[in-house]
Amino acid sequence: MLSVVPRPVVVRAPSKVNLHLAVGDLRDDGYHELKTVFQALSLGDTVSVVPAETLSVKVRGEDARVVPTDSGNLVWQAAEMLAAEAGRRPDVEIAIDKGIPVAGGMAGGSADAAATLVGLNALWQLDLSREELDGFAAKLGSDVPFSLHGGTAVGTGRGERLLPVLSRSTFHWVLALAKGGLSTPTVFRELDRLRADGNPPRLGGPEDLMHALTTGDAATLAPLLGNDLQSAALSLNPGLRRTLRAGVAAGALAGIVSGSGPTCAFLCAEADAAVRVSAELAGAGVCRTVRVASGPVPGARIINDAAEGSH
Ligand SMILES: C[C@@](CO)(OP(=O)(O)O)[C@H](O)COP(=O)(O)OP(=O)(O)OC[C@H]1O[C@@H](n2ccc(N)nc2=O)[C@H](O)[C@@H]1O
Ligand SMILES: Nc1ncnc2c1ncn2[C@@H]1O[C@H](COP(=O)(O)OP(=O)(O)O)[C@@H](O)[C@H]1O
Known part of the structure; x- marks a missing residue:
């Protein structure tokens, strides 16, 4: 049966x-x-x-x-x-x-x-x-x-x-994965603490960055990347400064802490450059492991059908 x-x-x-x-x-x-x-x-x-x-x-x-x-x-x-x-x-x-x-x-x-x-x-x-x-x-x-x-x-x-x-073209990234993680609420709290103690610079609006996205040019986009949580992530994990420097030294256009960190994301000029940067970063001993990725890609989507199968 x-x-x-x-x-x-x-x-x-x-x-x-x-x-x-x-x-x-x-x-x-x-x-x-x-x-x-x-x-x-x-x-x-x-x-x-x-x-x-x-x-x-x-x-x-x-x-x-x-x-x-x-x-x-x-x-x-x-x-x-x-x-x-x-x-x-x-x-x-x-x-x-x-x-x-x-x-x-x-x-x-x-x-x-x-x-x-x-x-x-x-x-x-x-x-x-x-x-x-x-x-x-x-x-x-x-x-x-x-x-x-x-x-x-x-x-x-x-x-x-x-x-x-609107974002034209595909952007190429190298991701430097860190040894441990960082807790999102802890990083937000650290930013509040840094702000209470001093006046760390705050990002302005994203208008120039959005314009750069419409051109599709990674070199135009690179200097406009910015993250207010970066100072807090670096304060909690100072070793990330070395990782960011190493990615740029390896040939990335720019490096940034991803969200609350500790992953560092490096924007590269093209797919081949990303492969070269990832190889150099992997050998630099500044992170747990590296990944190459591209974006933008679609959100959560079904990759098979919800059909019932007979075996
Ligand atoms: C920082 C960001 C940037 O995209 O991403 P991650 O780095 O975590 O991936 C997000 O704001 C994280 O979003 P998500 O991880 O969904 O956070 P939530 O579960 O909603 O909130 C977790 C905790 O983070 C803090 N939080 C989150 C979002 C926000 N706008 N303000 C906050 O202060 C709060 O302390 C909250 O209790
Ligand atoms: N499906 C899941 N995958 C990963 N972590 C999860 C998941 N569900 C709950 N968590 C908890 O959420 C925390 C934050 O994980 P994650 O979403 O990967 O990071 P981030 O908030 O930095 O993007 C983890 O430390 C884990 O305890």
Whole structure:
């Protein structure tokens, strides 16, 4: 007799780099007002969801052992949220294949949460609209809406309100992954402390950077990259200064801390240059490992069909 084995829905979700991250003051709700330009990168995670008796999370990949597999994982929270909406049990097994560094300032948990929303919307045939998914995404975390959208976008509010940005051509990046991670709230707190003690420079508006994106010219874009959280990340992890210097010495057009760090992202003139820079950085002993990536790429999207298969 043929048994019907449910096939998983498999979703690919991108990492991100903040090309511009201007941090405003601390709000009463504990978040900072942001103006940021996100770009989704080809380094990503793959998440698959398949019907099961109970909710469970499995994680594979280099950083797997530091990722929670219980309700501390954003994918767990995403599944419970959608199950409550659908009035059903979250009876699903979620498997995460991690390519994105954990606590690396590249929105890895957000990518997985966005992938889970997309995957379960298909698996459970919920037919939720883009706007409804956005609402769930924003509840899960400030970066989750961007992980759904991908591409290049301006984020305001706490980063969850998005407007797409016109970006011509593909940009080539080298990512220097650090040994440990940095906690996002700790980095925001460190920036508040630095600001209370002195007056670290604040980024202006992203208008010139957005214009550079429309030209598609990496050399024009490079000097306009900026991140207000960089001084805080460097204060918590001073070794990152060496990493940033080494990437530029290796031939990158510019280097920046990605979001709250500690990953450093280096913009390169073209794909070949990125491969050369990555090889030199890997040999310089200034980071755990290097990755080459390009952007912009799409947000969380299904890479197979939610069909049932007979085995
Ligand atoms: C800094 C950024 C830049 O894109 O990314 P990462 O570097 O973490 O990837 C984001 O703002 C992170 O977004 P995300 O990681 O989703 O943060 P959330 O879960 O919403 O918030 C975690 C904590 O970070 C701080 N936080 C976050 C967003 C914001 N606009 N202001 C904040 O002060 C708060 O302390 C909050 O409790
Ligand atoms: N699916 C997930 N992948 C990675 N980390 C997760 C996930 N769900 C929850 N976390 C928790 O979120 C923290 C921040 O991880 P991550 O999203 O990778 O970094 P960042 O906020 O710097 O972009 C981790 O230290 C981990 O405890």
